[in-house]
Amino acid sequence: MNDLIIKSYSPETFRKEAHQLADLLADELERTQEPVIERTINWETPEDQLAYWQNDFKSPLITDPTDLFRSVISRSNNLHSRGYMGHQAPPPLPVTALTAAMIAFLNNGMAVYEMGMAGNAMEKIVTSNIAAKFGFTEEASGIITSGGTLGNMTALLAARASVFNSAADTDQSQLAIMVSGESHYSIERAVRIMGLDTENIIKVPVNDRFQIRTDLLEAYYQEAAAQGKKVFCIIGCACSTSVGAYDDLDAIASFAASHNLWFHVDGAHGAPAIYSDTYRHLLKGIERSDSVVMDFHKMMLAPGLSTALIFRLGKEGSRTFSQKADYLWEDQHTDEWYNSGKQTFECTKPMSVLHTYTIMRTYGDQLYSQNVDTLYGLAEEFSVMINQHENFELACEPQSNIVCFRLKCGKESDLINRMVSQEMLEEGRFYIVSTVIKEEFYLRVTLMNPLTEISDLEELLTAISAIATRHMVAGQ
Numbered sequence: 001m002n003d004l005i006i007k008s009y010s011p012e013t014f015r016k017e018a019h020q021l022a023d024l025l026a027d028e029l030e031r032t033q034e035p036v037i038e039r040t041i042n043w044e045t046p047e048d049q050l051a052y053w054q055n056d057f058k059s060p061l062i063t064d065p066t067d068l069f070r071s072v073i074s075r076s077n078n079l080h081s082r083g084y085m086g087h088q089a090p091p092p093l094p095v096t097a098l099t100a101a102m103i104a105f106l107n108n109g110m111a112v113y114e115m116g117m118a119g120n121a122m123e124k125i126v127t128s129n130i131a132a133k134f135g136f137t138e139e140a141s142g143i144i145t146s147g148g149t150l151g152n153m154t155a156l157l158a159a160r161a162s163v164f165n166s167a168a169d170t171d172q173s174q175l176a177i178m179v180s181g182e183s184h185y186s187i188e189r190a191v192r193i194m195g196l197d198t199e200n201i202i203k204v205p206v207n208d209r210f211q212i213r214t215d216l217l218e219a220y221y222q223e224a225a226a227q228g229k230k231v232f233c234i235i236g237c238a239c240s241t242s243v244g245a246y247d248d249l250d251a252i253a254s255f256a257a258s259h260n261l262w263f264h265v266d267g268a269h270g271a272p273a274i275y276s277d278t279y280r281h282l283l284k285g286i287e288r289s290d291s292v293v294m295d296f297h298k299m300m301l302a303p304g305l306s307t308a309l310i311f312r313l314g315k316e317g318s319r320t321f322s323q324k325a326d327y328l329w330e331d332q333h334t335d336e337w338y339n340s341g342k343q344t345f346e347c348t349k350p351m352s353v354l355h356t357y358t359i360m361r362t363y364g365d366q367l368y369s370q371n372v373d374t375l376y377g378l379a380e381e382f383s384v385m386i387n388q389h390e391n392f393e394l395a396c397e398p399q400s401n402i403v404c405f406r407l408k409c410g411k412e413s414d415l416i417n418r419m420v421s422q423e424m425l426e427e428g429r430f431y432i433v434s435t436v437i438k439e440e441f442y443l444r445v446t447l448m449n450p451l452t453e454i455s456d457l458e459e460l461l462t463a464i465s466a467i468a469t470r471h472m473v474a475g476q
């Protein structure tokens with residue numbers, strides 16, 4: 001009767017399929033490291049993609065998932081390819097495919113201690129280690145959460161809880177935050193979820209390097225106060241998403257201190273610069289912040305989602321989700337690091353810290369410093385290449401591994417660069433993305449693969465030029 005169940009848990013089948021998958025992924029790794037970039041993405045329209053899978057889904061049941069896995073690979077964006085330089089997701093370290101299997105197999109959901117004994121201890125160790133890197137004291141503590149979006153929201157909730165801790169009846173309708181006009185959309189989303197008016201997100205303009213204008217902070221604060229707004233938090237970008245600009249955290253810290261504001265650093269992408277002797281200076285002042293978000297699944301080579309949220313004063317963070325749940329914990333109010341669900345938005349949460357713990361235990365901080373140095377360095381070299389090229393221009397000098405640039409085509413720039421963007425996608429040798437800066441369209445590259453080489457970037461500019469030339473000739 002339960003024959004299917006018995007078959008589906010067969011250790012022998014699992015052993016065989018796992019070996020096959022390891023071979024499949026290792027072959028893929030080998031292929032994507034080839035110098036000649038053949039294909040990063042095998043682009044298909046959403047309709048064609050859907051039709052393929054609808055057809056697959058109707059087909060007879062399969063006995064071995066290997067062919068299915070092979071189809072998924074050929075229909076996915078291959079982040080390990082040297083031509084992958086699009087969004088801020090890394091080619092995950094191969095060892096994290098193994099930790100991912102461990103996480104799924106053990107399925108320890110973390111929220112209460114017995115459901116994640118190893119994981120809860122690892123979280124404490126990893127977050128304490130990172131807190132010390134940022135220059136925080138023993139009073140700091142952190143949590144791991146599923147993504148920077150959730151991390152930012154948790155930090156903002158902690159900020160509000162901290163400021164309005166004792167005054168439950170305080171009118172919260174005029175609460176406001178200050179942030180640069182370049183901040184990630186997750187900030188605005190979080191603030192809206194918290195019930196704040198969008199008008200109470202005070203967006204401070206940026207300078208020509210897209211950093212928050214710290215000379216304007218006081219004026220914007222005073223203007224808000226005059227309107228009856230109660231600013232409780234200011235956010236620094238480290239770095240911003242669109243062009244990768246680092247705000248002056250030290251200046252923001254001083255401003256925050258002068259008005260007793262919570263200072264949160266959105267370091268989802270760029271906080272790992274802390275590991276680099278060359279780029280650490282970009283984060284000067286981070287040690288004075290109240291909270292920092294840092295994604296492991298961007299510059300720290302882990303697969304999504306896994307994010308550290310560090311509080312300079314751990315006790316501030318632990319108040320965020322004070323609430324009773326008798327079936328999970330008898331006493332909500334004691335600060336028990338090992339029942340991590342008390343401090344996170346999530347209830348069931350994967351033991352995603354295993355990726356980072358394993359990376360740290362295997363390679364140490366050195367791997368992170370090499371990754372940051374390689375990718376930021378590659379972006380610098382790419383920007384020099386663009387500056388020297390007569391057909392291309394930068395949106396601004398890069399401060400990280402994000403480079404925004406375009407073909408110079410005068411009034412046609414928007415049109416031509418849009419066409420280039422679409423054709424590059426369909427061609428699929430490289431994967432790059434785009435952004436709009438000051439209402440103009442730019443190509444956007446995030447150098448995420450540390451195996452990408454200068455020659456690949458030269459090849460990229462050649463490929464873009466070739467598309468543009470075809471269009472210009474066709475347009476004449």
Ligand SMILES: *Cc1c(COP(=O)(O)O)cnc(C)c1O
Nearest residue numbers: 147148149184186239241268269
């Ligand atoms: C990516 C990013 C986020 C969102 O993080 P997720 O992990 O994708 O939820 C927030 N802020 C910045 C600056 C980012 O780069």
